[in-house]
Amino acid sequence: MASAESASLGRKVRTAARWSLVNTVVLRLGNFATGIVLARFALGPAEWGVYGVAQTVLMVLLSANELGVGLAVVRWEGDLRRFAPTVQTLSTLSSGLLYLVLFAAAPALADALGSPSASWVLRVMCVSVVLDGLAQVPNGVITREFAQIRRLVLDSVNFGISTGVTLGLAFAGWGAMSFAVGALAGNAASLLGAVIAAPGAFRFGWNRAEAGALLRFGLPLAGASLLALGVVNVDTLIVGATLGKVALGYYVLAFNMSGWPVRVVSEAARRVSFAGFSRLAESAGPALADGFSRALRVLVTGTVPMCVLLAGLAAPVVGLVYGHEWLPAARALPWLMALGLTRIGCELAYDCLVAIGARHALLAVQGLWLAALIPTLFGGARLDGIAGVSAGHALVAAGLVVPAFLLALRRGGIGVRVVARACAWPFLAGAAMAAVLVGLPRALGHSLLALAAASAGALAVYALGVLPTRHALLGVEPRHGRHARPRALLPGPSRPPVPPPRHSSESDPEPLLDGTGADGVRP
Known part of the structure; x- marks a missing residue:
């Protein structure tokens, strides 16, 4: 056996x-080629700097947007139908609250990071936080089942849409905002694809006992993930603020x-x-x-x-x-x-x-x-x-x-x-x-x-x-x-x-593809 x-x-x-x-x-080669085109023909160092600030803030938010409970979908044994709806509700609520805080704080945050013009880029790009919260359970099911062929299809659709929108807007003179709108379009398509690829996973529900167990499990992981994102992105914040x-x-x-x-x-x-x-x-x-x-x-x-x-x-x-x-x-x-x-x-x-x-x-x-x-x-x-x-x-x-x-x-x-x-x-x-x-x-x-x-x-x-x-x-x-x-x-x-003892589970947030992915981020 x-x-x-x-x-x-x-x-x-x-x-x-x-x-x-x-x-x-495949996706890295595509991102590489897109970056070359943008750097050579459309955007200069200043626009890349604004994008860097927005991308850094987005990654930090994504590291904590579902309070670590999304990891439960991959890690916990047992019937997904029992606890997945509670995970979906928790991750959606927490990501929505995070975005509201970011929306209000964006001007002050952009100014503190040395890029005052990045405030609306931040607000648009970070809508992806909400989309990521909605996608936690479907993406977790795909990871749990080792369904990487489905992941390849979803990421390819995401890349194609986000790259096309970003290039079109960049050459139209939208500057760093082209990254934000492109990422948002790709993330929305990826969310829709994940819901289709994991049928039955996108359901809301609430169980108080499950929610308590999920939060006890997830909050330490969310804290570790937030610290890990801080490690990877604090250099961007320091360079922007000092140089x-x-x-x-x-x-x-x-x-x-x-x-x-x-x-x-x-x-x-x-x-x-x-x-x-x-x-x-x-x-x-x-x-x-x-x-x-x-x-x-x-x-x-x-x-x-x-x-x-x-x-x-x-x-x-x-x-x-x-x-x-x-x-x-x-x-x-x-x-x-x-x-x-x-x-x-x-x-x-x-x-x-x-x-x-x-x-x-x-x-x-x-x-x-x-x-x-x-x-x-x-x-x-x-x-x-x-x-x-x-x-x-x-x-x-x-x-x-x-x-x-x-x-x-x-x-x-x-x-x-x-x-x-x-x-x-x-x-x-x-x-x-x-x-x-x-x-x-x-x-x-x-x-x-x-x-x-x-x-x-x-x-x-x-x-x-x-x-x-x-x-x-x-x-x-x-x-x-x-x-x-x-x-x-x-x-x-x-x-x-x-x-594991009662109600345990855990899902690995997927890495963001140079700011164009819809999955969660962890360094």
Whole structure:
């Protein structure tokens, strides 16, 4: 019985992971191309700065808009029909109240962030908070069922509508407001699609006992999520308030570039990792540790080469892709790539700790991160502008937050050795790749052809470096030399999951696609 359940979960996770990766890659490429067109032909750094302020406020609101109760749809065992209507009511009410507060505070908030012209952009873009609250249960059902093909269709519709509206309005001279209206149009379409894709999930209801249990479960997670969003977005607020909206435009562009590898790899994994870890949370300790190790190895191996390439070729890439007007953004990019690589592991650890119920540990880690980050970023901004902010961000994450997450994981049964084994080969290969990337241009020059040759050589060195881990990456276990058998990215439970005490459940908010998604956000 346990074997059948393990095989079934493994198949679900592998299938969902493949479709999630396709979804993320396609949409990221589309967002990348759209960003290039807008930056080159329609919008300047000041407009990007206004958009950055609005997007930051939106993400912070989305992190708390349903009070954490939406996570119940994925995590809780039992009959969804019993508690889902209460989740729908709670998430809709809380998101509506949040939007009313934002609407009243928008002018003062925009002025405090150094972009007074952003107030109406904030008001329009943040209608997405209400749409996200309405979509919590349908989106949670899709995640719970590993239905990533449906997710691909929904996100594609969202992207097509939001991109078309944004481009049309930007070229018509709407400036940063084009982002807000485009995002709103895409989110509305995504909500309608989610309701259709999860029939019967969109129902309102109220049960007082269920509501109390949901709030006790969700509020600590909402607090941790809010702190996590603060960690990811406090840099934008500090840059806007201390350096102005033009510098913020450069910083937002660099931060978005640093997110290319992080989002392509991490979002695809996180759309299935939380649900997978949740299924393993009640199984034996080694199964959870093995699943975490496998997922981390795949994520790090896929992310390291992209991070090293973008960090090593920051100025040429920015100039080639966006134009020389945007070259100041290149100063921040190497540090932000280091931050992005660190965030990969932290995000996976976050999902794992949520799945095993370590909510207080998450609050402690995120609170520590934010408390250390604020003074560090202010100091970095004064010392070296956006480059100083980026360096401070990366150093706090690597020097303080990673050890804190390792300690929390260890208490959850995942030791430091598990993490070290997963990261060792990719990190060593990445160091060799960086050496090649630095050395070859010195010997060959800095022409486009020389940089292409250096990139190809560096990638070849990296591929050779991670070759010893090929069996683990392909999801097979060597047996009798040439023979091998497949294994799941996340192993199935060794025994059937034990339902949590009374009324428990949990859903993973989906990441926002560069401000154009309708799903919830968590860093």
